[in-house]
Amino acid sequence: MNDQQTPDPNQPEPEPGDSDAAQPARRKPGFFSRLFAATNTEVPQEPLADEAEEAEVAEAAAEAAEAAAEAEEPKRGVFGRIFGKKKKDDSAAEAPAEEPQPEPAAEFRAKKSWFRRLRDRLAATRQGLIGNLRAVFGLSGKLDEETIEELEAALIQSDVAVETTQRIIERMKASIKRRDRKEGGEVLFEVFREAIEDILVNSAPGFAPKTRESGPYVVMVVGVNGVGKTTTVAKMAKRCTDAGLKTMLVAGDTFRAAAVEQLEIWARRTGCEFVRGAHESDAAALCYDAMAQAKARGVQVVFVDTAGRLHTKSSLMDELGKIERVVKRQIPGAPHETLLVLDATTGQNAIQQVRIFSSAVKIGGLIMTKLDGTARGGVLLSVLDMFRIPITLIGVGEAVDDLRDFDPEQYAAALFGEDDAEKD
Amino acid sequence: MFESLGEKFEGVFRKIRGQKQLTDDNIKDAIREVRMALLEADVNYLIVKDFVQQVREDAVGQEIVKGVNPAQQLFSIVQKGLVRMMTGDPETDREFVVEPGGEKLILMLGLQGAGKTTFCGKLAARLAEKGTKPLLVACDVYRPAAIEQLKQVGGSLGLPVFEMGTDTPPVEIVRQARRHAAENGNDVVIVDTAGRLHIDEVKMDELVSIRDAHKPDYTFLVADAMTGQDAVNSAKAFNDQVGIDGVCLTKLDGDARGGAALSIKAVTGRPIVFAGVGEKSGDLEEFHPDRVAQRILGMGDVMSLVEKAEKAMDGEDAANMQEKLASGRFSYNDFIKQMKMINRMGSLKGLMGMLPGLGGLMKNMDNDVLTREFKRVEAMILSMTKEERENPELVKTQGKRRDRIARGSGHTLKQVNELVKQFEQMRGMMQQLTGDGVMGGLKKAMGGGDMPNPGEILAGGGVPELPPGMDPGMMPGVPKKYAKQMKKMEQKKRGSSYTPPKKKKKKNKSGRR
8 A cells, every 4th residue: 555654554453452552653544544434444654754653642642632531722733743744844843742741552542442432333334435346346347237336326425426426437438448458346446446546636735835925825714604614724723823833813704603702712722813803894894904914913824714605695605706806905916725615524515515616716725624424525536526626634523633634645545555455 | 506307307208208108118217317316416325226216116007197298297206205205294203382381491413513503593583483482502512602602693682591601511501501491481491502423422422411311302403404425324323312303404595405304304204394594593494395305306496486585575565566567667766676676585596596497507607797787787777867767768768868877877878778678678578477466476477386386397398488478688687698598598498399309300310311
């Protein structure tokens, strides 16, 4: 699968004893392996060779503490590693240093068993895509009606859009025809992998604000109601403040009750500057003023949280365009990045959301939240396929550090990895 | 936007016209379309499988009724099946009755971001209207400012909110809240809980302990209408572990097809009681299985459109308007008022999407263009004098006035002329329609009585016939190029349904040769 040192990569199903302190590098099952629900817990390591292990321990500890105490206090340092793309040196030094040293082992064990329970609960739904597909492709070894139907079932059950599903199948058919390959389970699998990789090519590396000398880097966050915009803004802000950037949060949701207060609490927790307006005041006017303040205060990164809006409400969509325009008037080139937040539990409607939001404002990337549930979020494949908008970040939990960079390679590896292959 | 199932059926069944029976063979393609339509609507895969099987069994062997299009026949089987699946069972469902003077406890639960707090407000507002005295209880001790949110919601409704900060366990908060309610004469206690994942054991246990300690009279699962395949997992977990009595489906004002309704109903067996259709406290409706069935099938939702229209017009306005229309005294002022009403109903594109058949047409239409066009018309009218607005004849007959209006509003004379022409045509048309009152006319214009009969729609080729003599170009604010497109489509539809399919086939064949 990849060249990293995942412990026991060939061990299919970890036994209870595995949650031993001796194997700190074993983490919670990654999103990707869960997406396609392999029964093992291995997850490809992030390509950070030496600090990795210590950082893993630190992260595990953080997660464990999180689970145990349900503390909402921000944990410091963990993000350094994930943020490492930009500030590698700082974060590497910082991550282990700030974590209380003695706890990891014991805490980690608790965490493991929590995930074990979780996994056991899900045993029924964990019969994953890849496992399924190996079986499916082995049925007749041909892309016949039955195989196609089962393949459709597997993809659609992960919320991959019907259109993308059809296209994957068409690609597979074309590929088989073109190369006049002899069909068979393995060939089908290979062809399927090519089709998926074709789609994944469209992604890009994760979130890294490009701070500039000339003024703040402005990130605007948009999405329908209840997808987790405010929480996501807070998590991104945490990354920035951890990296030592002067960060500002702008409470652009002037509509929903207590949305401003929610962001204000996060600003306090993450140590960000904060700009708010009156309830039900004009969001665009607020943003205009906020940009002026950001410039005056020498802020490096600004996050504009916006009110949740259904994409079918044209007046609200127009408002987004207006915010975009006034921000640009204050800071040429801003917003430098507009991110659309999607909820992983959303079904086929997510496509419609992406379509309409991206016609209202220029969407630079997508964030998929709530991937810690049982939803498989297959919609991200569809989004890459149909819109070529990169997936920037994924949210895998409520804690402030549960926002990860989307890594297509990791995704593909998890999808087609060797240790996935041996099960079913 | 999706092509409606009706349109697809029409194509699929063209080839089996003239056959006597629905057979496994001749409905195969149509069944596949049913399946895809349901999947696109987010109905759970396994449920689709069962449903399609059932439809097949119901359909095969049925004689094709003479004079009835086989597409219609199968469509009605599908639709009835869907309605049946989503309709509650009076035997097993617990009826939701809250009367003043009782002592009811209502518990809300659901995933994060489903809209629990908003729904709490809406439900409380509705119950208060019925004369009860609700108390809202803030039990989301986790999410920042969640309590503050409920307090603001309650405050805006003038309803009391009970909270104990974030340090008291929810079970205890509910206990204190009930005491508080008893002391203050609140006869219904609505408990807002934190959003939680159904696999989060700790938080699920919290709900169970509230249930065990307080035995709520009703427990509502609040679910997002946009939920995909996972709807079954979460709904089942909440029902199995905590137990629910009913479901509120939120965000139905979007364009999700709402297949989650079917999934949740199927997997929990609990009725869907309410539909959330907006962000304001009044945006709560009873759930109508037949309407959602239409929506799932992509047939538009004419009833909701008509209701929306009725809501947007207040009664007096509507009566005035009707009288004016009937008497031909319809002025530019009325015109602008009417446009504003339409605007109040929401996005034009969304509205058009509710009309069966128009959804497909509208997919290429830019909503911005339409709204912008509205604004232009408004600008032109506002450049008229008061007298001119009241008396359209002046504008119609005097070129000088039109010239001034054009300059005043920054348009060309040609544009003003076009507006005047459209206005006059519309005035004529409105007069024809007003026999049954404005809404009656609107319903009529949409090609139906109370419920649009899918068969009728299918027979008409997908688009309800426009009222006699109505040119799409006359619809206020529809830009000309779209009007042309609509007209063309209208002709095409009519043409195709009038052309005997056999002939057409022959033509195609000879063409190929």
